Amino acid sequence: MIICSAQPARLQAVALNIEATIGVEYELIAVDNSIEGRGICAVYNEGASKACHPFLCFVHEDVEFLSQGWGARALAHFSQDESLALVGLAGSRYKPATPSGWHSGDDDDLCINVLHGASSVRASAAFAKPADSGSNRCVPVVALDGVWLFARHSAWAATRFDERLEGFHFYDVDFSLRVAQQGKVAVVYDIELLHFSLGSFAEAWARQALAYAAAAPVALPFSCGAALNPGRTRRKEEAAVRYWLRLLRRAQLPWGLRVRWLRAVGVLRYPAQWRVALKLLLR
Numbered sequence: 040m041i042i043c044s045a046q047p048a049r050l051q052a053v054a055l056n057i058e059a060t061i062g063v064e065y066e067l068i069a070v071d072n073s074i075e076g077r078g079i080c081a082v083y084n085e086g087a088s089k090a091c092h093p094f095l096c097f098v099h100e101d102v103e104f105l106s107q108g109w110g111a112r113a114l115a116h117f118s119q120d121e122s123l124a125l126v127g128l129a130g131s132r133y134k135p136a137t138p139s140g141w142h143s144g145d146d147d148d149l150c151i152n153v154l155h156g157a158s159s160v161r162a163s164a165a166f167a168k169p170a171d172s173g174s175n176r177c178v179p180v181v182a183l184d185g186v187w188l189f190a191r192h193s194a195w196a197a198t199r200f201d202e203r204l205e206g207f208h209f210y211d212v213d214f215s216l217r218v219a220q221q222g223k224v225a226v227v228y229d230i231e232l233l234h235f236s237l238g239s240f241a242e243a244w245a246r247q248a249l250a251y252a253a254a255a256p257v258a259l260p261f262s263c264g265a266a267l268n269p270g271r272t273r274r275k276e277e278a279a280v281r282y283w284l285r286l287l288r289r290a291q292l293p294w295g296l297r298v299r300w301l302r303a304v305g306v307l308r309y310p311a312q313w314r315v316a317l318k319l320l321l322r
Contacts, residue, residue, distance in 0.1 A: 041086035062108035080200035124222030130180035135279035144282030150226035185211025
């Protein structure tokens with residue numbers, strides 16, 4: 040268990056929760072980042088380099104595990120599939136070339152099994168599972184959200200988090216995309232986790248999204264499904280444009296950054312999204 044910690048009270052709470060629920064032998068490696076404020080990639084690499092077990096779990100400290108024996112459940116997925124390298128609880132089967140987070144904007148790609156709220160009593164479930172995945176509890180994706188990442192130690196050693204990515208954004212997207220080039224990445228549906236935060240998509244996130252899209256280390260778009268024809272790819276890219284324009288309208292971005300975003304996504308190519316783009320500009 041590797042945690043980048045900034046709040047001692049939260050770390051103490053999640054450490055007790057892990058001990059009560061994980062159900063397997065483990066070691067907790069918590070790196071205090073409250074003073075230095077290093078990027079999470081550097082912290083995670085430091086923690087992973089100290090780990091002795093063949094599997095690594097990177098998790099935020101503002102969470103609560105609700106499933107008993109969740110560690111055994113995670114390990115079972117890897118024992119059943121030798122090609123499996125990394126799993127999470129939220130991700131997408133398609134990563135657009137369009138500047139975006141892990142969510143592609145197309146519900147057909149969305150895989151998510153996370154609860155959000157201040158407590159388990161007041162939590163709301165964020166759940167999505169592709170219809171064509173059937174009863175499978177482990178669904179392949181290419182991009183993951185970083186609230187919980189469970190990986191083979193060997194997958195981390197071969198890939199590592201890219202410490203050129205400073206701060207706390209895109210470490211998860213980047214790591215999962217690069218791992219997906221070598222092995223299988225998936226979202227699992229038999230572990231329940233409560234996350235106390237919904238994440239932030241403010242100015243720092245938007246700037247890093249643009250920088251990452253301009254210099255991604257993998258060829259985008261990237262999909263774990265069958266090859267897409269140009270028409271289908273265009274529809275998916277437009278879905279990403281629409282989703283992120285709508286989300287960023289609430290982010291109070293500087294006007295110049297909004298203009299940069301519209302140029303980067305090539306909004307002029309998507310007339311159906313001009314109205315949404317105008318709303319972003321006039322926000």
